[in-house]
Amino acid sequence: MDTTAGTGRLMLAATPMGEIGDASQRLRDALGAADVVAAEDTRRTRALAKALGVEITGRVVSFYDHVEAARIPMLLDEIAGGRTVLLVTDAGMPSVSDPGYRMVAACVERELPVTCLPGPSAVTTALALSGLPMERFCFDGFAPRKSGQRKQWLGTLVAEPRAVVFFEAPHRLAACLADAVDVLGPDRRAAVCRELTKTYEEVVRGTLAELAEWAVEGARGEITVVLEGAQPISAAPADLVDHVESLVAKGLRLKDACAEVAAANGASRKELYDAVLAARSD
Structure with missing residues (x-):
């Protein structure tokens, strides 16, 4: 990390997914010292700082999907002017299905320093808890919302040898798993991880058929799904x-x-x- 005085930089910082104790000391320090805090939800970020006993002394600006493009030029000017911009989302790592990557790309294009404060991630947490082989994996963001598009996407995973991690909304989980049974077969193994690190954390493991049946009753909270990689089988x-x-x-x-x-x-x-x-x- 470049610590030269007066050198502006973009800092991406992972925030707790639920358990406040997962916040790193570097996140605490950055929240208190950054010149500008770009937050997906300014209220949640202020609440996080308060819970951590940190006073945000810099300017706090919103940075969510609908304002991201409009905010980037201003934030680039702040960095070019020698100031530190801290970018945080509601939970986990910025840029991973959350705002951030466009800002990073813009900094790279202008050759402005970018660094990252590592921390909580739903992707790696779900993989670790899944009980599935994960020496190699890929992340596919959110599953498509419509059944036709979702089945087409699942079709691309028929022969995918790596474990696949994706996010799903709780009210679409049952339909998504039912489509997965249709396309990938009932016996492919998977894990549904719900409310990771939070009070009601739950990990349900089984075949797609078993998980689809379980999901019919409904699931609440933030959902991360880990799908087992395809197993090569010789066949005529x-x-x-x-x-x-x-x-x-x-x-x-x-x-x-x-x-x-x-x-x-x-x-x-x-x-x-x-x-x-x-x-x-x-």
């Missing part, structure tokens, strides 16, 4: 034709569907493509 191309055709019926191109199914099942993509064409001709 002829046995995979129906799977390919089901993906094609959902909108995938034949070549793309063959590539996904072949990768997930340890089959030859060319042999599978030929098998589909042969089945169609029959």
Whole structure:
């Protein structure tokens, strides 16, 4: 971290997801010392500072989705003028499905210093609690809201060997898991993590079919889902034709569907493509 006096910088800081004790000393120091605090919700940030026993001496400005673009030029000028801008969101790390990345990109473009105060993250917390293999993983943000788009997105995960982490709204969780059963099958394992680090934290693990049945009763709070990576299984191309055709019926191109199914099942993509064409001709 550049500590040269008079050098402006952008500081991204992770904030607690629920448990106030997760706040780092660096976050406390930054809240009290920053010239400008750019907050997703200024009221929540002031409440956080009060709970931490910190007095915010700098200027507090709102920085949420609808004002992000308008705020960036002003914040860039502050940094270029030698001031420190602290960017925080309501919970977790800025830029991870929250405002922030556009600000970072703008600083990079103008060659202004950027640093990060690490801390709580729903993504890595959910992975650690999932009980699923996670040596390799990817993060997909929020699942698409509409069923058709959601099924298309799930189709891209049929052969994904990495664990997949995504966020979902509680009122859409049951529908999302039902779509996952349709597209990925009932036996794929997953974990639904609810209210991480908070009083009513809950982690429900099982197959997609089991989780879909559980979710029908409704879930509350902030939801993070971890999906097990696809397990390669060797199979004869002829046995995979129906799977390919089901993906094609959902909108995938034949070549793309063959590539996904072949990768997930340890089959030859060319042999599978030929098998589909042969089945169609029959």
